Every structure is written in C-alpha cells, then in structure tokens.
C-alpha cells in the first residue's frame with residue numbers, strides 16, 4: 588500500500604521564496620509518485636499565517652495550476668507554531684511532513700523520511716548536521732537555549748527544528764493536547780511511538796529575510812520554558828530558603844557581636860541594604876510567579892487556537 592503524503596508549509600510573508608519552494612516540492616511529489624512510493628492524492632498544503640504581502644494570492648495561483656496544491660488562510664498572524672498546528676490538524680493523509688517555506692530544510696530528505704515511515708517509524712525527526720548557515724548569534728543562542736531546556740527537564744531532540752514527519756496516529760495524539768500555546772518541539776517527543784531521525788544540512792534562506800524577529804524568538808523561548816517546566820518555580824523556593832539561612836546566620840553573628848564582643852555599631856548600611864536586597868528578590872520571584880499565573884489565565888480561557896478563513 589502506498590502512503591498518502593501531505594506536506595504542510597507555514598508561510599508568513601513568503602512571496603519571494605514560495606514559487607521556488609512550490610517548484611521543488613512538486614518535483615519531489617512527481618518523483619515519488621512515479622516511483623510508486625506515495626499515492627496520487629498526496630498533496631501540499633500552504634498555510635498563510637496572515638501575511639501582509641502577496642502570499643495568499645500567490646497560493647491561489649499555485650493551487651489553480653496544480654490540483655495537488657492546497658491553501659489554508661488563517662484569519663490573522665498567529666505565529667509559526669500555530670500556523671503549523673492548523674496545517675497538521677487539517678490536512679488529510681497517512682503521513683504529514685512539516686517544512687518551512689524558505690527552503691532552509693532540504694526537501695529531498697522527505698524521501699528518506701517517508702522510507703523510515705514505511706519501515707515502521709511513527710515520527711521521523713529531521714536533524715541538522717551543521718548550523719554553518721545560521722548566524723553566529725542564532726547558533727550560540729540556540730545552543731544555550733537547548734542546554735537550558737535540558738537542565739529544566741524538557742525532552743527535546745537535539746538540533747531538530749520543526750522539519751519532521753508524523754504519522755496519522757501521532758497526529759491524532761497531538762489533537763488530544765488541549766493547550767492553546769503549543770510548543771511542538773516539546774510536545775511531539777511526549778507523544779511517544781516509534782521514532783527515527785534523518786540528517787540533513789541546513790541551507791541559507793532561499794529568498795527574503797527571517798520572519799522570526801528577535802521578539803518572536805524571545806516569546807518562543809519563554810513559551811518553551813513556561814509550557815513545560817516548573818523548575819523556575821522551584822528555584823524561587825530554593826532562593827527563599829538560602830536567603831532565610833543567610834539572614835539567620837547574620838542574626839547569630841550580630842547577637843555574638845553584641846553580647847560577646849560588645850562591638851556592634853548600629854549601621855545605616857546593614858539596615859538599608861537588606862531592604863533593597865529582599866525587595867529585589869521578592870519582585871523577581873513575583874515576576875516569575877506572574878509568568879505562570881498569566882499562563883494559567885490564558886489556558887483557563889480555553890480560547891480557540893485558530894480560525895480557518897478559506898481552504899482551497
């Protein structure tokens with residue numbers, strides 16, 4: 588039995604890269620269909636994440652020229668993860684591959700992914716061999732971030748972004764996760780089932796500039812931590828404990844100085860400094876707690892994650 592493949596591509600202002608991406612993806616489908624690896628109703632789904640440029644008209648044109656091309660238009664910009672999710676939860680198929688629109692991920696690796704799927708893997712992770720094409724800033728921040736996440740107990744696949752294949756069973760499992768803020772890289776390993784990895788070299792963006800602004804990157808990073816880890820909350824407890832022990836020792840020292848040494852000079856610094864010190868720690872701690880409270884607040888609302896405006 589041949590696999591019905593669906594390729595899901597989130598697009599935000601990708602008018603420059605899209606024509607070439609489409610050409611390469613269609614060539615891939617042609618080749619795999621000729622080889623009898625995937626079925627005739629395999630397709631490509633472009634998810635327009637509220638683009639401000641001509642991305643959607645372009646998707647419409649592409650869909651009109653080939654019946655295997657489909658488009659999903661979100662009602663506004665909701666971010667990469669949500670756009671991806673919209674595609675994954677909507678597209679039909681036995682195996683769904685998610686890939687960026689900018690051709691940084693090697694489209695030909697999809698063939699290897701499908702081969703792994705045919706061999707029994709339910710999830711296949713695309714893992715980049717080198718990060719040579721990324722900027723030094725992106726490389727270093729990414730490395731530090733993955734290290735931090737691992738310390739906080741989040742199970743992430745090393746050097747894997749969102750280029751992966753998921754079988755129908757994994758997709759249906761993903762649907763069960765009710766959280767509104769999805770950090771897919773953390774959720775997918777939690778699903779389980781048999782997994783495989785395929786390696787590839789990450790290229791430079793084909794055209795246009797990164798759609799991940801520093802702000803979006805920071806939000807994404809914070810999202811990853813607060814969605815998966817309660818370690819920051821535990822650190823507050825630890826910090827509080829350490830400060831208490833320190834204060835207790837300080838009291839002992841002062842009593843010792845007053846009773847035994849009789850040499851305590853009532854100082855301005857010793858009374859004012861702790862006020863600032865403790866005030867700072869309290870504010871910091873409240874900030875972290877606030878982060879989680881905000882999360883509970885948002886999740887408790889159970890807002891719908893996306894609305895599809897149109898499908899073609």
Ligand code: UDP
Pocket residue numbers: 596597598599600601636664665666667670686687688689691796797798799
């Ligand atoms: N993207 C999206 N919504 C956004 C930002 C990005 O759908 O709000 C898409 C974008 O079109 C691309 C993918 O997510 O297909 C990855 O974005 P980009 O290549 O700009 O990120 P980078 O590779 O620089 O991390």
Ligand code: MG
Pocket residue numbers: 687689691792797
């Ligand atoms: Mg990119």
